[in-house]
Amino acid sequence: MRxxxxxxxxxxxxxxxxxxxxxxxxxxxxxPMNAPKLQQNRGIIRRFFEQPECLxxxxxxxxxxxxxxxxxxxxxxxxxDGGLRQTEMWVVLGPREIALANRESSGAEGGSEYAMRYIxxxxxxxxxxxxxxxxxxxxxxxxxxxxxxxxxxxxxxxxGAMGAILFVLQQQAEGRDIHPTDADGFYAEAVAxxxxxxxxxxxxxxxxxxxxxxxxxxxxxxxxLLGLFAAAAFTAITLAPPMLTRNLIxxxxxxxxxxxxxxxxxxxxxxxxxxxxxxxxxxxEIFLWLxxxxxxxxxxxxxxxxxxxxxxxxxxxxxxxxxxxQTGSLISRVSSDTDxxxxxIAFGVAELVLSALMLCGLAVVLLVLDWRLGLVLILPxxxxxxxxxxxxxxxxxxxxxxxHRWSEMTxxxxxxxxxxxxxxxxxxxxxxxxxxxxxxxxVLDEAVLISKVWTSHWPVIFFALxxxxxxxxxxxLPRLLGTADTxxxxxxxxxxxxxxxxxxxxxxxxxxxxxxxxxxxxxxxxHRVFEILDTEPEIVNAPDAKRLEPVEGRISFKDVTFGYDxxxxxxxxxxxxxxxxxxxxLVGPSGAGKTTVVNLIARxxxxxxxxxxxxxxxxxxxxxxxxxxQIGMVMQDxxxxxxxILENIRYGKHDADLGDAVAAxxxxxxxxxxxxxxxxxxxxVGERGHTLSGGERQRISIARAILHNPRVLILDxxxxxxxxxxxxxxxxxxxxLVAGRTVFAIAHRLSTLxxxxxxxxxxxxxxxxxGKHEELLKVPDGVYTRLHNMQRELHEMYAV
Amino acid sequence: MKTRIQTHIPDVAAPAPPRLAIDDNGxxxxxRDEKPIHVAVRPCFPWSAARRFLSLRDMDFNEVALIEDPDxxxxxxxxxxxxxxxxxxxxxxxxxxxxIERDFxxxxxxxxxxxxxxxxxxxxxxxxxxxxxxxxxxxDLGGDLYRIPEPDSLDRNSARLLWAFRG
Ligand SMILES: Nc1ncnc2c1ncn2[C@@H]1O[C@H](COP(=O)(O)OP(=O)(O)O)[C@@H](O)[C@H]1O
Ligand SMILES: [Mg+2]
Numbered sequence: 001m002r003x004x005x006x007x008x009x010x011x012x013x014x015x016x017x018x019x020x021x022x023x024x025x026x027x028x029x030x031x032p033m034n035a036p037k038l039q040q041n042r043g044i045i046r047r048f049f050e051q052p053e054c055l056x057x058x059x060x061x062x063x064x065x066x067x068x069x070x071x072x073x074x075x076x077x078x079x080x081d082g083g084l085r086q087t088e089m090w091v092v093l094g095p096r097e098i099a100l101a102n103r104e105s106s107g108a109e110g111g112s113e114y115a116m117r118y119i120x121x122x123x124x125x126x127x128x129x130x131x132x133x134x135x136x137x138x139x140x141x142x143x144x145x146x147x148x149x150x151x152x153x154x155x156x157x158x159x160g161a162m163g164a165i166l167f168v169l170q171q172q173a174e175g176r177d178i179h180p181t182d183a184d185g186f187y188a189e190a191v192a193x194x195x196x197x198x199x200x201x202x203x204x205x206x207x208x209x210x211x212x213x214x215x216x217x218x219x220x221x222x223x224x225l226l227g228l229f230a231a232a233a234f235t236a237i238t239l240a241p242p243m244l245t246r247n248l249i250x251x252x253x254x255x256x257x258x259x260x261x262x263x264x265x266x267x268x269x270x271x272x273x274x275x276x277x278x279x280x281x282x283x284x285e286i287f288l289w290l291x292x293x294x295x296x297x298x299x300x301x302x303x304x305x306x307x308x309x310x311x312x313x314x315x316x317x318x319x320x321x322x323x324x325x326q327t328g329s330l331i332s333r334v335s336s337d338t339d340x341x342x343x344x345i346a347f348g349v350a351e352l353v354l355s356a357l358m359l360c361g362l363a364v365v366l367l368v369l370d371w372r373l374g375l376v377l378i379l380p381x382x383x384x385x386x387x388x389x390x391x392x393x394x395x396x397x398x399x400x401x402x403x404h405r406w407s408e409m410t411x412x413x414x415x416x417x418x419x420x421x422x423x424x425x426x427x428x429x430x431x432x433x434x435x436x437x438x439x440x441x442x443v444l445d446e447a448v449l450i451s452k453v454w455t456s457h458w459p460v461i462f463f464a465l466x467x468x469x470x471x472x473x474x475x476x477l478p479r480l481l482g483t484a485d486t487x488x489x490x491x492x493x494x495x496x497x498x499x500x501x502x503x504x505x506x507x508x509x510x511x512x513x514x515x516x517x518x519x520x521x522x523x524x525x526x527h528r529v530f531e532i533l534d535t536e537p538e539i540v541n542a543p544d545a546k547r548l549e550p551v552e553g554r555i556s557f558k559d560v561t562f563g564y565d566x567x568x569x570x571x572x573x574x575x576x577x578x579x580x581x582x583x584x585x586l587v588g589p590s591g592a593g594k595t596t597v598v599n600l601i602a603r604x605x606x607x608x609x610x611x612x613x614x615x616x617x618x619x620x621x622x623x624x625x626x627x628x629x630q631i632g633m634v635m636q637d638x639x640x641x642x643x644x645i646l647e648n649i650r651y652g653k654h655d656a657d658l659g660d661a662v663a664a665x666x667x668x669x670x671x672x673x674x675x676x677x678x679x680x681x682x683x684x685v686g687e688r689g690h691t692l693s694g695g696e697r698q699r700i701s702i703a704r705a706i707l708h709n710p711r712v713l714i715l716d717x718x719x720x721x722x723x724x725x726x727x728x729x730x731x732x733x734x735x736x737l738v739a740g741r742t743v744f745a746i747a748h749r750l751s752t753l754x755x756x757x758x759x760x761x762x763x764x765x766x767x768x769x770x771g772k773h774e775e776l777l778k779v780p781d782g783v784y785t786r787l788h789n790m791q792r793e794l795h796e797m798y799a800v
Numbered sequence: 801m802k803t804r805i806q807t808h809i810p811d812v813a814a815p816a817p818p819r820l821a822i823d824d825n826g827x828x829x830x831x832r833d834e835k836p837i838h839v840a841v842r843p844c845f846p847w848s849a850a851r852r853f854l855s856l857r858d859m860d861f862n863e864v865a866l867i868e869d870p871d872x873x874x875x876x877x878x879x880x881x882x883x884x885x886x887x888x889x890x891x892x893x894x895x896x897x898x899x900i901e902r903d904f905x906x907x908x909x910x911x912x913x914x915x916x917x918x919x920x921x922x923x924x925x926x927x928x929x930x931x932x933x934x935x936x937x938x939x940d941l942g943g944d945l946y947r948i949p950e951p952d953s954l955d956r957n958s959a960r961l962l963w964a965f966r967g
Contacts, residue, residue: 048908050919082826084890086916128859130840132888134945139827144859145837151825155892156943157920194941195921199905397964404927404965527904 027164028178028609033185041188044195054184055090059101059114067094073180075187076161080135080153091152093165096121100150119149125173127166138166160190167569176559176573178609197324199531206523213526216302223294230291231350235357237284239365242500244273250493291350299346303338306529310334313532318539319604333532337525344522352515355508362501369494376471384464388513391457398453402446409439469502539606545623551630551711552615553580553742555601560610562600570596572765583743585753588762594746598714602631632710636717638701642686645674648700652708660707667736668703669729695726702733713738715745719752750791817865817873822880830856830864839864841884847931850889891945892918897958920944927965936966
């Protein structure tokens, strides 16, 4: 739930500027963005931000002329000036220089004039970024603490595009050349990014959402049309009984009381009408049944199809997507959103058709019966509609307020209930109760407001309906009775039928308010579903993906850079070569980028620049599924699925035989503790299952990795949160596991890495030292030496 | 600098305030051993006590000084610091709201700020946050902040549009 205002200040600060995290395009991508995607990005920039969607042509022409025809490599907009007013200054990265083009507001005769400045790229030796609350100030420097070559200020919106330029400059200062080629694509993507990650769908308006949904009905169109036909038939038949009532009165009762009709005749005709009524009511219910049956089933099938497509698509998306989206929200899209779509197809569509047909049918029937009275009844209806719509809007605005209050109230709950131990330990119960009570009262205040509007509006509507009734009476009476010198022009039967029809108006009108809300909700649900379907996988198989049989495990990084978002580079140029069968220990302070390196090895993400090769092949050219099957990972906090221990051990290899599973568990030092559980290997673990300790789960995941028999093994702090005894057991298991594979092991305790063939010491996104334990210790004042000494001291101080 | 009132909290000494100056580009310098080093100002409490406890950080984010109260500095240093602070605390400041549009899950705000016209997007169920000084702060999808300093003195149309979103 959303932020609560008492802690507002804290929340604004703690929620760091939302990183425009997403599929980061390679800065030096070889292929320019395809046209539809570029257009989509530009459309977003126009609609949401009203800022230029690309570098102005005049400026581009001018710069290309200056750069001998070479296009800009990258560009970005610096939208704040020195006085922090909005401005339009383009920062354009050329092949050898950076152009700063400041738009002068007093451009001659409407044309844009730019004040230009040029800075040679090699002059920039250092880039300093200072983020503020909502803007960033960047200084391009030749020397630290000297006056800057240029100072650029921009709002966070421009961070992505600007970040890429700064990154290239930084890399250049460190001797690495990057040649971006798709300036337009990169700018458009970087600016549109935050909107696209929140709203990935390409469907832009409600009508097209409905159209897309209709597409899913295609396979079931026969049943769907049958349902609609049944709904229409039902409506038509419903209109008949009042007509028959009129016949009964005008053609039978009146003539009979006047003596124009014989008793026998009258009975015969009366029974006849009754018989027709029986047929009418019977067939009406048959049509109702037909409609409900076919539409609910079609709705279920469409919902099933959507769920399947959606879940299939989720599996093609990359790890990055899942870390950006909350699990809960993804789950609700597959479950409750598809359920709302079912609602819509099963009931919404039919009810809508029904109400509309009913209103039209009523109008026609009434006009045919008696056009003057008909008009009295029909003309005010649009006014009532308008009033209902107006009321809906007004209520919606109040609903927003209630919803706001509501979420503030529930925020207290989701804050304090999990933290109840802290609340009690600091004796803050009274404080929290008061806080909750305040917010609870606030909900009441708004809810009362809603009831006020609500309760004052419905009587108005009903009164309006009553007024119409009165009008009908007033117009009908003189014509029913006639005047002194004119005969009656309205028969009793017609008037009676009118009164019956009038009652039928209320239903569809009431339905209308309810239906618009339901349909709107379903359309949002459909949109949320399409949004995921429209999210493109970031990591995809190359068109002619290779399968290495077998993967030998020679892994090389060359000048690899990577950031989870376009702003902050995490890996700043990593290079290494690892031979098959080597065990590499990755060490360094937390946040250095160790996990990030192994994430790239598993290809959960693609590098931003540089190359990663496996057995000499670019990792991007390998068949993703096949390659990942050769990699085993054991993490610090391993995930066990709901299921038996056996199923968890066999997760990567469902058909492994029982003997192998036991052998793997034995090798992982898990066999003994598993047998202590009363159901042994059949013990159900995971959510709602038996709770295992961290060390036990780790050993099961090691068993899983042993059974899986990967060529490349990744151990990410596999032993960091366990006691010494368990660590020893896990260590033994790992020792058995690493034999004959390429291993990357990350550990905080250096002792864990004693078997490593080489150690890579990481710091701030770089590998600062490489070598064997003994070699690294010889580096005076080295990072590794310091880590080692520190741990030895700690060990001596706290050794048990 | 005021001496800290003695409390039970261990006092990790903060460095003494240095001489401060600002250059034409608006960059702040502190003098260490008469040598100017470029510093950035990080307010400890940008919202609740914006002009107190200002941390000055050098290129490597080491603390050069912690200034509890700029008013105790000399004029030049204070001016320099205030200018740098204005930049560090910059947010857009909304003067009027032109329109608030719904776009499925998002809401587009079209506003008139002190800095110029601007449009930005928020999640539909994201609300402005009410700050202790009565102002409202909106955060857009890209992380930019938009402040409505006095929500009660907006023009009628803006106030009407804002009504559904304020607390
Ligand atoms: N999914 C992510 N999104 C954004 N930033 C991340 C993500 N994962 C890690 N980081 C950041 O990347 C940096 C390096 O993280 P990591 O590779 O996990 O470090 P280490 O494993 O060495 O402790 C950290 O600053 C961390 O905040
Ligand atoms: Mg890690």
